[in-house]
Amino acid sequence: MRTPDQPSAFTSDSARDKYYAVYDRVLGELWPVPVDAVDVETRAGTVRVHRAGPAEGDPVVLVAGAGANALAWYRYIEPLARTRPVLVVDPLGEPGRSVQRRPLATGADVGGWITDVLAEAGAERAHVTGFSAGGWAAMEQHLGGGGRVAALTLVDPGGFAPLPRRFIRWALAGALASTLPRTLRHRMAGVVSNGVLREDALVELMRAGWSFRRRVPIPPTYTDDQIRAASVPVQVLLGARSALLDAQTLAARLAAVVPSWRVEIVPGTGHSLPVEAPDLVVDRILTFPGQARPETATPEHSTNG
Numbered sequence: 001m002r003t004p005d006q007p008s009a010f011t012s013d014s015a016r017d018k019y020y021a022v023y024d025r026v027l028g029e030l031w032p033v034p035v036d037a038v039d040v041e042t043r044a045g046t047v048r049v050h051r052a053g054p055a056e057g058d059p060v061v062l063v064a065g066a067g068a069n070a071l072a073w074y075r076y077i078e079p080l081a082r083t084r085p086v087l088v089v090d091p092l093g094e095p096g097r098s099v100q101r102r103p104l105a106t107g108a109d110v111g112g113w114i115t116d117v118l119a120e121a122g123a124e125r126a127h128v129t130g131f132s133a134g135g136w137a138a139m140e141q142h143l144g145g146g147g148r149v150a151a152l153t154l155v156d157p158g159g160f161a162p163l164p165r166r167f168i169r170w171a172l173a174g175a176l177a178s179t180l181p182r183t184l185r186h187r188m189a190g191v192v193s194n195g196v197l198r199e200d201a202l203v204e205l206m207r208a209g210w211s212f213r214r215r216v217p218i219p220p221t222y223t224d225d226q227i228r229a230a231s232v233p234v235q236v237l238l239g240a241r242s243a244l245l246d247a248q249t250l251a252a253r254l255a256a257v258v259p260s261w262r263v264e265i266v267p268g269t270g271h272s273l274p275v276e277a278p279d280l281v282v283d284r285i286l287t288f289p290g291q292a293r294p295e296t297a298t299p300e301h302s303t304n305g
Contacts, residue, residue, distance in 0.1 A: 003105045003106075003217065004103050004104055004105055004215040004216060004217060005103055005105070006103055006215060007044075007045065007093075007100035007101055007102060007103055007104075007215065008092075008093045008094070008100050008104075008212065008213060008214050008215045008216060009100065009212070009213060010095075010211050010212050010213070011211045011212075011213060012211070015211035015212075016211075018208060018211070019095060019208045019209060019211065019212070020097065022204060022205055022208040023069075023071070023096065023097060023205060023208075026071055026201045026202070026204065026205050027071055029201055030071060030074040030201055031050075031071075031074055031077065032074065032077055032078040033052050033077055033078050033081055034052070035050045035051060035052045035077070035088075036050070036051045036052075037049070037050050037051075037097075038051065039097075040116065040117050040120045040121075041116075041120075042092070042112070042113040042116035042117060042120075043102070043109075043112050043113060043116055044092050044100060044101065044102045044103075044104060044109060044112065044113045045092050045098060045099050045100040045101040045102065045113070046098060046099045046101075047089055047090065047091075047092060047098045047113060047116075047117050048069075048070070048089070048090040048096060048097035048098045049087055049088070049089050049090075049117060049121070050070050050077075050087070050088045050089075051085065051086065051087055051088075051121075052077050052080075052081040052085075052086045052088075053080065053081030053082070053083075053084055053085045053086045054081075054083070054084070054085055055085070056085070057084055057085050058084070058085070058123070058124070058125040058126060058127065058150060059084065059085040059086060059087050059121065059123050059126050059127070060080050060084050060085070060086050060087070060126070060127045060129060060285060061086075061087045061088075061089070061114075061117075061118070061123070061126045061127070061128045061129065062076060062086065062087070062088045062089070062129050062130075062134075063089055063091055063114065063128065063129065063130040063131070063134035063135075063137055063138055064089075064090075064091055064094065064131055064134050065130075065131040065132030065133045065134045065135075065158075066094065066132060066133040066214065066216075067094060067095065067206060067209060067214065068091075068094060068095075068131075068202075068206075069089075069090040069091065069094055069095060069096030069097075069098075070088040070089060070090050070096065071096075071201075071202065071205060072131075072202060072274070072275070073088050073274070075275075075278040075282075076088075076274075076278060076281070076282055076285075079279075079282045079286075080282060080285065080286070083286070084127075084286075087117070087121055087123075087126075089114075089117060091133075091134060091137065092104060092110075092113050093110070093214060093215065093216035094212075094214065094216075095208075095209035095212035095214075103215070104215070104216050104217065105217060106217060107136070107137075107140035107143075107144070107217065107219070107220075108140065108144050109217075110136075110137045110140050110141075110216070110217070111137060111138075111139075111140030111141035111142070111143070111144040111146055112141075112144065112146070114128070114137060114138065114140075114141040114146065115141055115144070115146030115147070115148065118141075118146070118148040118149070119148065123148050124148055125148070125149070125150035126148055126149050126150065127149075127150060127151045127152075127153065127285065127288075128141065128142075128149050128151075128152055128153070129152075129153040129154075129155065129281075129285055130152075130153075130154060130155065130157065131155040131156065131157070131273075131274050132155070132156055132157060132158055132244065132271065133158045133216070133219065134157075135154035135155055135156070135157025135158060135159070136157055136158035136159035136219040138152055138154065138157075139152065139154065139157065139159060139222075139230070140159075142230060142231075142232060143226065143229055143230065149232055150232055150233075151232055151233045151234070151235075151288060151289050152230070152232060152233070152234045152235070153234075153235050153236075153237065153281075153284065153285055153288060154234065154235070154236045154237070155236075155237045155273055155274055155281060156237065156238055156239050156242050156244055156245060156271050156273050157236065158219040158244065159219035159220070159221065159222050160221065160222060160227075160245060160250055160253075161221055161244075161245050161246065161249075161250060162221050163218060163219075163244075164243075164244070166243050167243045167244045167271070169243075170192065170193070170194065170243035170244075170270075170271065171243075173192040173194070174192055174194040174196065174197065177189075177191075177192055177194070177197055178197060178203050178206060178207060179207075182200060185197050185198075185203070186198050193241050193243065193270035193271075193272075194270065194271075194272050195269075195270070195272040195275045195276035196272050196275055198275075199275055202275075224257045227254070227257050227258055228257060228258060230258070230261075233260075233261075233262075233288065233289035234258070234261045234262070235261065235262035235263070235264070235284060235288050235289075236250075236251075236254060236261060236262070236263045236264070237264050237266060237273060237280075237281060237284060238250060238251060238263070238264065238265045238266065238273075239265075239266060239269040239270045239271050239272070239273040239276070240265050240266060240267045240268065240269060240270075241268075241269065241270040242269075242270055242271045242273070243270060243271045244271045245271075247265045248265070250263075251263045251265055262288065262289075264284070266280060
């Protein structure tokens, strides 16, 4: 598989400017609380960070998945910021207001820019939450020895199984459905198991991002030894109908390899778990680590650790 040898970027300055116009408007429409937007210089480029919540305390850091940015977490800002500092990033390599200047060829490259953001923020015990490719990025930061992390929440993360063909079909189906009129697009959300299709503003932003050329590594699959190397509390939230992962198979593997990890399969959700069950994900972030094991658990909604 080809290693990225140049940065991700928009196809032209005009395409970038059009995207930024949509980004700024959607940010104004969706963002529920005041935020401070700062640009942080990292080893691979400039990262846009949106900060909300108290000035002091251990932050929650939110890292979006492929094709997305900080705006995808808009439902999370207000409930998290009530009690914790929140740092929401536009990931390097994805469409947004971050500007990548060096190739991201390895997981170490990806994890490295997160370490730089945490260092600039003065974070010593961050709770890093990553979705999909962002979950892999969060794991890479920790396994790379970047420190500054006290806990990880990985939401339907990459890196824990080979990329299946059904995920490619799911992504293509979502892209095609995003071009449909609103009412039909909303109906198709259930058909293709993609709750993002009901998010009108995020769909508009996604379509504007088609002018972005994404050049990032595809996560290889972690070995059992690599998974065991994690030295902080980890929880994994999986969509029961995920197109990326076989939730039951991965949950069983993690229970055997890292029984201390908290693993939950969320019924009625797919790979778009963060937009399909935001209240649940917020609750799990705020109560981890240290959440008591439920008295009962079903095969589709189980907790380990």
